[in-house]
Amino acid sequence: MGMAGSYKMVLGSMAFVVFWILAVFPAVPFLPVGRTAGSLLGAVLMVLFRVITPDEAYAAIDLPILGLLFGTMVVSAYLERADMFKYLGKLLSWKSKGARDLLCRICLISAISSAFFTNDTSCVILTEFVLKIARQHNLPPHPFLLALASSANIGSSATPIGNPQNLVIAIQSKISFGDFVTGILPAMFVGVCVNALILLVMYWRLLSVQKDEEEGISEVVAEDDVSSHRFMPATMSHLPSLNCEEFMDPLSSPSNINGSSAHADTLRNKVNSVDEHEIQGAPDGLIGSVRNSNASKEAVNAIPSTEASAVQNSEQKESKKGRWKNRSWKLCVYLVTIGLLVALLVGFNMSWTAITAALALVVLDFKDATPCLEKVSYSLLIFFCGMFITVEGFNKTGIPSTLWDFMEPYAKIDRVSGIAVLAIVILVLSNFASNVPTVLLLGGRVAASAAAISTSEEKKAWLILAWVSTVAGNLSLLGSAANLIVCEQAHRVPHLGYTLSFWKHLKFGLPSTLIVTAIGLTLIR
Numbered sequence: 001m002g003m004a005g006s007y008k009m010v011l012g013s014m015a016f017v018v019f020w021i022l023a024v025f026p027a028v029p030f031l032p033v034g035r036t037a038g039s040l041l042g043a044v045l046m047v048l049f050r051v052i053t054p055d056e057a058y059a060a061i062d063l064p065i066l067g068l069l070f071g072t073m074v075v076s077a078y079l080e081r082a083d084m085f086k087y088l089g090k091l092l093s094w095k096s097k098g099a100r101d102l103l104c105r106i107c108l109i110s111a112i113s114s115a116f117f118t119n120d121t122s123c124v125i126l127t128e129f130v131l132k133i134a135r136q137h138n139l140p141p142h143p144f145l146l147a148l149a150s151s152a153n154i155g156s157s158a159t160p161i162g163n164p165q166n167l168v169i170a171i172q173s174k175i176s177f178g179d180f181v182t183g184i185l186p187a188m189f190v191g192v193c194v195n196a197l198i199l200l201v202m203y204w205r206l207l208s209v210q211k212d213e214e215e216g217i218s219e220v221v222a223e224d225d226v227s228s229h230r231f232m233p234a235t236m237s238h239l240p241s242l243n244c245e246e247f248m249d250p251l252s253s254p255s256n257i258n259g260s261s262a263h264a265d266t267l268r269n270k271v272n273s274v275d276e277h278e279i280q281g282a283p284d285g286l287i288g289s290v291r292n293s294n295a296s297k298e299a300v301n302a303i304p305s306t307e308a309s310a311v312q313n314s315e316q317k318e319s320k321k322g323r324w325k326n327r328s329w330k331l332c333v334y335l336v337t338i339g340l341l342v343a344l345l346v347g348f349n350m351s352w353t354a355i356t357a358a359l360a361l362v363v364l365d366f367k368d369a370t371p372c373l374e375k376v377s378y379s380l381l382i383f384f385c386g387m388f389i390t391v392e393g394f395n396k397t398g399i400p401s402t403l404w405d406f407m408e409p410y411a412k413i414d415r416v417s418g419i420a421v422l423a424i425v426i427l428v429l430s431n432f433a434s435n436v437p438t439v440l441l442l443g444g445r446v447a448a449s450a451a452a453i454s455t456s457e458e459k460k461a462w463l464i465l466a467w468v469s470t471v472a473g474n475l476s477l478l479g480s481a482a483n484l485i486v487c488e489q490a491h492r493v494p495h496l497g498y499t500l501s502f503w504k505h506l507k508f509g510l511p512s513t514l515i516v517t518a519i520g521l522t523l524i525r
Contacts, residue, residue, distance in 0.1 A: 043389035077373075
């Protein structure tokens with residue numbers, strides 16, 4: 001594509017710059033409207049400046065990607081309700097053998113959970129667990145927070161549902177779920193191990209020093225506090241719903257138990273009001289009746305204990321029924337999730353498979369789905385809509401094509417030097433323009449260039465783009481949303497807050513990103 005008219009090129013570039021500034025610096029002082037509003041602003045400017053038409057803007061929105069994002073977010077919400085992430089958190093400290101063992105566990109669990117539940121979700125859920133465990137063992141938090149964020153980014157590269165840019169690549173390239181996993185999994189596994197090794201080497205001595213020696217602060221966290229943590233996302237508010245035990249066990253509330261006891265006491269008092277002199281003063285013909293009434297009184301006096309026993313039995317039965325129902329529901333959630341992964345591996349349509357799994361969980365839950373649906377990040381979906389339109393408009397200016405035409409001769413993936421140049425371009429652009437826009441801008445061009453060599457090279461080009469654009473997020477604190485989530489979540493934890501600085505992250509992120517990226521490139525098939 002050649003360069004568009006000068007007015008389209010200038011105005012389209014201006015709209016893209018507005019989008020880029022607000023996407024990278026969402027709280028910029030002169031327009032602190034955030035990423036989502038920034039992407040919509042960029043999209044609207046593209047249409048207002050007539051860089052693209054309204055119909056072209058609608059056509060630029062990739063519905064399969066939005067459907068896959070929506071479905072996976074709903075499934076993640078139900079998995080959170082089913083305590084999946086609580087169990088993952090417990091694995092972090094179960095029979096831990098020290099700080100280094102804990103760091104390796106964080107790397108492994110973060111990578112695996114990110115591959116299936118996205119890196120952002122894993123970081124949102126696990127950050128507070130990791131910080132509490134570090135404080136509990138009186139250890140410096142930042143090596144563990146770095147392990148969580150960096151391993152989440154690397155682990156998410158292994159599957160199409162691991163992060164947003166992989167979703168885009170999987171849909172646009174039409175690479176099957178299984179081929180995607182087998183192509184990147186070796187690089188991901190080795191990358192996580194190398195990343196953990198770099199962390200151990202850089203922080204070996206620090207992991208032997210207790211936190212109060214490093215910072216002069218000691219914070220004790222009980223083990224119950226670590227295991228009892230439950231993620232409560234800051235989304236739209238809603239009334240809390242009853243859990244299964246509360247719904248199935250109404251007699252277990254104090255008011256109902258007290259009411260039963262009061263009823264029994266009243267009955268006992270009324271029966272005991274019959275006095276012995278009633279027998280003495282009664283006519284002979286009535287003595288037998290009165291004695292029979294005394295016998296009835298003794299029988300009635302036995303009612304309270306019988307009723308209390310019945311209430312206890314009822315409570316136990318209802319409690320068992322509630323626990324059984326809760327466990328059965330959790331099992332259904334896990335089975336549906338496994339079915340989702342199997343269907344994706346078999347090769348079913350990824351978007352509709354994810355949406356079907358989400359709706360299956362809604363139906364199985366058999367209650368108002370609003371609380372779980374409110375946990376979906378609709379702002380992220382809107383951000384993607386605006387970004388699709390903005391990037392399409394920028395492509396219409398012809399600037400990306402011109403730049404790629406200049407770089408293409410040096411970025412052929414059939415030789416080592418070409419792969420190195422392509423990787424550097426992706427690394428720089430991913431940290432400069434963010435990874436998803438980089439994939440949207442480069443994806444088709446890189447694939448077309450590789451397809452001219454062979455079909456297998458085209459698939460490899462897509463996988464290289466997925467690997468490098470994902471690992472590039474570890475370079476700096478601003479490189480990926482997962483890094484920012486860990487930083488922000490750790491800072492906000494009540495009484496345990498910790499600030500992960502930009503320079504602490506860069507000191508580790510720069511060497512880790514370069515080494516892990518280079519090693520992974522040799523393993524991608």
